[in-house]
Amino acid sequence: MGKFINHQFKNLITRFFIVASVFFCGFLIWLVQFNLDLSRHKSFRIRLVEELMYFPSGKFLKPVVIEYQTAVADLVWLRAIQYYGEHLMSDHKYEYLDHIFDILSYLDPRFSGAHHFGALILAWDARQVQEALKLIHRGIEYNPLDWQLVFDAAFINYMLTKDYLTAGYYFEIASKLPETWRITERWAAFSFEKGGNIDLALEIWLQIFNNTENRKLKELAERNIAKLLQQKATKD
Amino acid sequence: MRVNGIILNTFREAIRDKIFITIIIFAVIVMGSSKVVQPLALGQEEKVIKDIGLNSITLFTVLIAVLVGGRLVYKEIEKRTIYLIISRPIHRWQFIIGKYFGLLLVIFESLLIMACVFYLILVLLGITPSLNLLLSILMTFFELWIITALAIFFSTFSSPITSSIFTFAIYFLGHLTRDFRAFAIATKSPSTKVIADILYYLLPNLANFNIKAEVVHNIYLEPKIFILTIAYTVLYSTIVLIFSCLLFQKKDF
Numbered sequence: 368m369g370k371f372i373n374h375q376f377k378n379l380i381t382r383f384f385i386v387a388s389v390f391f392c393g394f395l396i397w398l399v400q401f402n403l404d405l406s407r408h409k410s411f412r413i414r415l416v417e418e419l420m421y422f423p424s425g426k427f428l429k430p431v432v433i434e435y436q437t438a439v440a441d442l443v444w445l446r447a448i449q450y451y452g453e454h455l456m457s458d459h460k461y462e463y464l465d466h467i468f469d470i471l472s473y474l475d476p477r478f479s480g481a482h483h484f485g486a487l488i489l490a491w492d493a494r495q496v497q498e499a500l501k502l503i504h505r506g507i508e509y510n511p512l513d514w515q516l517v518f519d520a521a522f523i524n525y526m527l528t529k530d531y532l533t534a535g536y537y538f539e540i541a542s543k544l545p546e547t548w549r550i551t552e553r554w555a556a557f558s559f560e561k562g563g564n565i566d567l568a569l570e571i572w573l574q575i576f577n578n579t580e581n582r583k584l585k586e587l588a589e590r591n592i593a594k595l596l597q598q599k600a601t602k603d
Numbered sequence: 604m605r606v607n608g609i610i611l612n613t614f615r616e617a618i619r620d621k622i623f624i625t626i627i628i629f630a631v632i633v634m635g636s637s638k639v640v641q642p643l644a645l646g647q648e649e650k651v652i653k654d655i656g657l658n659s660i661t662l663f664t665v666l667i668a669v670l671v672g673g674r675l676v677y678k679e680i681e682k683r684t685i686y687l688i689i690s691r692p693i694h695r696w697q698f699i700i701g702k703y704f705g706l707l708l709v710i711f712e713s714l715l716i717m718a719c720v721f722y723l724i725l726v727l728l729g730i731t732p733s734l735n736l737l738l739s740i741l742m743t744f745f746e747l748w749i750i751t752a753l754a755i756f757f758s759t760f761s762s763p764i765t766s767s768i769f770t771f772a773i774y775f776l777g778h779l780t781r782d783f784r785a786f787a788i789a790t791k792s793p794s795t796k797v798i799a800d801i802l803y804y805l806l807p808n809l810a811n812f813n814i815k816a817e818v819v820h821n822i823y824l825e826p827k828i829f830i831l832t833i834a835y836t837v838l839y840s841t842i843v844l845i846f847s848c849l850l851f852q853k854k855d856f
Contacts, residue, residue: 433774433775433778434812436816437657437658437815437816437819441650441651444644475816477820480647480650484645
């Protein structure tokens with residue numbers, strides 16, 4: 368009887384060990400897989416960073432890709448969108464965004480859409496205002512008639528660097544370019560006024576007053592001229 | 604008339620070439636794949652599709668010129684069909700000229716096919732196909748005049764692989780000549796300046812033919828540029844062909 372109990376006990380212990388071993392192995396498998404997933408995720412991030420670190424500079428890439436610069440610029444553009452999207456959905460860190468758009472700008476300096484988009488996300492999302500302005504200046508250099516790029520420069524200066532006089536200067540240039548928004552001229556006047564250059568603001572409002580046939584716009588200009596003249600008199 | 608016969612024969616032979624057919628099929632697939640890129644381009648679909656089309660046309664026609672051109676003369680020597688040709692009342696230079704224009708005809712045909720496919724893709728994707736794009740394709744054709752002449756030149760004295768490597772090297776360097784010029788201006792060493800200047804004028808200035816960015820971004824190009832580029836093409840190709848004929852003339856069979 369004692370032997371039987373002893374045998375049963377041994378069987379139970381063995382079964383327990385087998386079940387425990389299975390559970391333990393299962394736990395180990397989960398642990399290994401978890402770590403694998405972690406390291407895979409980590410290596411993906413490292414890979415991404417490394418990829419961009421070794422992404423050659425635009426100056427180097429330009430001669431290497433010979434006459435296929437525009438096609439390579441398009442590939443970089445697709446990569447830029449992907450990079451921006453990935454970080455927008457995750458950590459909101461855009462460490463290499465500037466580098467990617469720098470390459471793009473070298474490969475296809477006339478790609479104004481990329482300069483426009485790049486500058487705005489660099490300034491707003493990545494908070495790299497100086498890099499955004501650098502990109503936009505290169506864009507303007509090669510696309511001097513694109514009002515939107517000049518407008519972007521004004522907008523970034525107005526909203527982020529709070530340099531209202533520079534913003535006013537860009538708004539004024541943008542207002543004279545083809546297919547521009549008509550409102551940019553008024554924004555130039557507002558910017559100059561906010562920057563403290565009342566004379567320039569006054570000059571622009573006078574221009575608006577003299578050049579428009581729109582009754583409402585004339586009234587608006589008139590009101591602003593009166594206000595600015597008053598400000599000027601107080602100042603003097 | 605004898606040259607015409609060689610031209611037609613080269614054309615028939617080249618279009619039956621597996622490399623030619625494969626490249627054409629591949630080019631059509633690559634251009635068609637621009638549809639896949641369309642939703643990823645974030646508002647720049649038109650530019651991306653035009654770029655893919657124009658760059659594919661250039662890349663694949665350059666491949667045809669280099670790979671098919673590099674084998675043209677060598678194949679005749681290897682198969683010993685050259686003995687049949689030179690035993691007939693035909694000048695050796697006529698053979699080279701015939702081969703050259705035969706291959707140009709093949710390239711013209713492939714450009715035509717690719718351009719039609721490209722325009723069809725643009726229409727199917729709802730993009731207005733501007734005539735400006737044809738200017739870029741035309742410039743690619745002129746660029747290929749020079750590349751084909753170089754491929755034939757190397758083919759007269761080297762194996763197809765070596766000939767293709769040489770032609771590719773010149774094609775690559777030909778797009779860097781402006782950098783040689785810039786280097787010549789920047790350098791202080793007189794000997795380096797002379798070498799850089801010699802390379803600038805000796806190598807074909809292939810960057811002249813690249814107007815893809817201007818065409819896609821709708822930038823005005825002066826007609827003078829086209830006239831001068833065509834003149835450059837004719838002169839450079841003629842010189843390379845003269846050298847090819849001279850080399851082929853001296854060859855012992």
